[in-house]
Amino acid sequence: NAGVMQNPRHLVRRRGQEARLRCSPMKGHSHVYWYRQLPEEGLKFMVYLQKENIIDESGMPKERFSAEFPKEGPSILRIQQVVRGDSAAYFCASSPSELGALNTEAFFGQGTRLTVV
Amino acid sequence: AQTVTQSQPEMSVQEAETVTLSCTYDTSENNYYLFWYKQPPSRQMILVIRQEAYKQQNATENRFSVNFQKAAKSFSLKISDSQLGDTAMYFCAFTTFYNQGGKLIFGQGTELSVKP
Numbered sequence: 001n002a003g004v005m006q007n008p009r010h011l012v013r014r015r016g017q018e019a020r021l022r023c024s025p026m027k028g029h030s031h032v033y034w035y036r037q038l039p040e041e042g043l044k045f046m047v048y049l050q051k052e053n054i055i056d057e058s059g060m061p062k063e064r065f066s067a068e069f070p071k072e073g074p075s076i077l078r079i080q081q082v083v084r085g086d087s088a089a090y091f092c093a094s095s096p097s098e099l100g101a102l103n104t105e106a107f108f109g110q111g112t113r114l115t116v117v
Numbered sequence: 118a119q120t121v122t123q124s125q126p127e128m129s130v131q132e133a134e135t136v137t138l139s140c141t142y143d144t145s146e147n148n149y150y151l152f153w154y155k156q157p158p159s160r161q162m163i164l165v166i167r168q169e170a171y172k173q174q175n176a177t178e179n180r181f182s183v184n185f186q187k188a189a190k191s192f193s194l195k196i197s198d199s200q201l202g203d204t205a206m207y208f209c210a211f212t213t214f215y216n217q218g219g220k221l222i223f224g225q226g227t228e229l230s231v232k233p
Contacts (some may be wrong), residue, residue: 031219033219033220033221035221035223041225041226042121042123042208042223042224042225042226043162043208043221043223044223045220045221045222048219048220056220059220089160091162093162093221095219105164105167106164106219106221108154108161108162108163110159110160110161111160111161113160
């Protein structure tokens with residue numbers, strides 16, 4: 001059972017370009033969470049999705065950022081017109097049910113390091 | 118607002134000795150989970166230990182144990198017999214039951230160095 005797969009591991013974009021980050025959850029997991037880690041900081045929640053639905057996007061900037069988790073395929077975090085401040089590590093986590101349910105654990109991917117030049 | 122605070126940005130310990138990492142949190146909820154995650158240089162987030170708030174007994178996982186003080190809202194991690202492979206960033210995290218969708222709230226992290 002492969003773990004949470006994120007790609008690419010490293011992504012370099014020029015200011016104004018679009019960044020697409022992909023996350024394939026573990027097999028059987030239908031809950032996906034995206035987090036952002038700025039240098040020297042902890043992870044900050046961005047968005048929580050279940051298949052085809054956004055459940056909580058309270059941590060995601062209102063502009064330029066969007067996320068989806070289609071019925072088929074990976075979850076995508078999309079950043080339009082990137083700026084230098086978007087440079088960070090973006091982590092995806094998946095769980096088989098809502099985290100907080102008994103014995104549920106979130107499994108993390110290795111992250112995508114986005115650098116905006 | 119719910120917050121997690123780790124007041125020790127950096128710590129070091131000699132190999133084979135014991136070290137304790139501090140974490141405090143703030144919430145008005147009564148039911149929640151607490152976690153310690155390890156992030157080595159590879160950046161992979163690895164779950165070290167978890168504690169359910171309704172359990173009074175402190176969780177243990179081999180060399181890792183916690184001191185959970187619910188009234189004080191404190192959740193420290195003790196690493197016994199420290200090993201070089203324990204060198205990493207350690208993050209304390211928190212989530213409530215159901216009503217927040219399970220999002221984790223992380224502290225700022227403590228960078229632990231284990232010295233030979």
